[in-house]
Amino acid sequence: MRKNFKTLYTRDQIAEQVCRLGGEIDRDYQNREILLVCVLKGSFLFFADLVRAISCPLLVDFVRMASYGCETVSSGIVEMRKDLEFSVTDREVLIVEDIIDTGYTLQSLFHRLLERQPRSLKVCTLLDKRIDRKVPIEADYVGMTLEEGFVVGYGLDYQERYRELPELYIFEDPSSAGEGRPL
Numbered sequence: 001m002r003k004n005f006k007t008l009y010t011r012d013q014i015a016e017q018v019c020r021l022g023g024e025i026d027r028d029y030q031n032r033e034i035l036l037v038c039v040l041k042g043s044f045l046f047f048a049d050l051v052r053a054i055s056c057p058l059l060v061d062f063v064r065m066a067s068y069g070c071e072t073v074s075s076g077i078v079e080m081r082k083d084l085e086f087s088v089t090d091r092e093v094l095i096v097e098d099i100i101d102t103g104y105t106l107q108s109l110f111h112r113l114l115e116r117q118p119r120s121l122k123v124c125t126l127l128d129k130r131i132d133r134k135v136p137i138e139a140d141y142v143g144m145t146l147e148e149g150f151v152v153g154y155g156l157d158y159q160e161r162y163r164e165l166p167e168l169y170i171f172e173d174p175s176s177a178g179e180g181r182p183l
């Protein structure tokens with residue numbers, strides 16, 4: 001293992017939480033159709049696993065939000081680079097995020113979708129990092145809480161790298177980006 005990657009959650013630990021979340025969502029939606037919204041890019045692997053852990057009927061759609069660029073600190077300016085294709089009006093909508101950190105990304109998306117008058121609007125996040133939260137926004141379904149650190153792997157990036165790693169890691173040394181990968 002390279003010293004700049006510290007394992008946060010293994011594949012099995014992630015799978016266990018995804019399975020739990022799928023069960024909670026099934027219990028709450030009671031077989032009603034859900035429009036699941038994948039927040040690209042970071043959520044793509046979590047989303048792909050979560051849809052297969054849910055038994056309710058569902059539709060999938062994708063938005064692209066971005067605020068971090070190449071930094072590990074949010075710019076606070078959230079761009080919607082790709083909108084949904086489905087209308088959310090009168091649908092049961094569930095936003096699927098990989099991580100809530102400052103909350104700026106989710107807040108921006110949540111308010112945009114709320115204006116379109118969904119029947120319900122909820123949030124599921126794999127990781128909830130509360131320490132740097134700048135706006136009061138909470139998820140309805142949380143995989144794991146995170147105390148501190150910048151996370152990569154399982155969809156999450158640092159400067160667009162490491163999304164493909166199957167586990168979640170704390171990335172300890174941004175200055176070494178690109179030099180190594182966990183072995």
Ligand SMILES: O=P(O)(O)OC[C@H]1O[C@H](OP(=O)(O)OP(=O)(O)O)[C@H](O)[C@@H]1O
Nearest residue numbers: 040041042066067068101102103104105
């Ligand atoms: O709560 P916040 O501080 O807003 O941070 C969370 C968001 O930041 C990351 O997206 P990013 O802007 O890096 O785009 P990406 O998903 O393409 O990596 C992450 O995937 C979340 O969507």
Ligand code: HPA
Nearest residue numbers: 101149150151152156157
């Ligand atoms: O810890 C993180 N990792 C990757 N992207 C992020 N965006 C906000 N926080 C993070």
Ligand SMILES: [Mg+2]
Nearest residue numbers: 042068156157
């Ligand atoms: Mg990112």
